[in-house]
Amino acid sequence: MKKEPKYVAFSTQKGGAGKTTLTVLVASYLHYVKGYNVAVIDCDFPQHSIADLRERDFKMVDDDEYYKGMAYEQITRLDGKKFYPVVESSTEEALNDAEALCEEEEYDFIFFDLPGTLNNKDLVVALANMDYIIAPIAADRFVLESTLNYLIAVRDTIVNPGKSNIKGMHLLWNLVDGREKSDLYEVYEAVIKDLSFPVMKTFVPNSLRFRKEQSISHKALFRSTIFPADKALVKGSNIDALTDELLEILK
Structure with a gap:
């Protein structure tokens, strides 16, 4: 029997929270460093940022001998x-595209880059079929309130009625200033705890390195x-x- 992949989405309704970048970084680390088989379904219409990045990546490899050698x-x-x-997809076709991939090859994880608004029936169906949702948050009142409201809506309308495959929803501190979290984060985490949402122990710092892609200067890429x-x-x-903490959650 073919093994069933875990469906995972870094998901939030707040733009600029870093879900697309996190999807790419974690997918690449799992696939190329950790040795897992990974696929990405890019449903974030109309941007399709990950599909566009893949196109840029391939073009740079085709045109540049340095990256071709790499x-x-x-x-x-x-x-x-x-x-x-x-796979460039849509919320309507995301699950079908994932199934089509699995007919050709076995995958450990399939990551979905989804849009954020819950007023789309196809998005609700896609979310309901995720195994895990990771929601990036930042120490900003608007970002935090938006994300918490989003997760509450997912929990109340999809998870609690028993209409989903969702096994866990976790919050992830992203764009953290400095190497350590300040007292402000403890205040926010107290609010989150009252809502019974688990917060991942690892946080992701705010850094310009996250923007580093392939370039003609051949600088280290991220x-x-x-x-x-x-x-x-x-x-x-x-x-x-x-990635290590995420693997522990996904087991």
């Missing part, structure tokens, strides 16, 4: 392992769908610790 070295080192698929983040840039980013 790709060859990586494929050789990983014993011919392919780049993970990125955000890519065909390479893992550069080891030197991973240090201090908490992406390695985040």
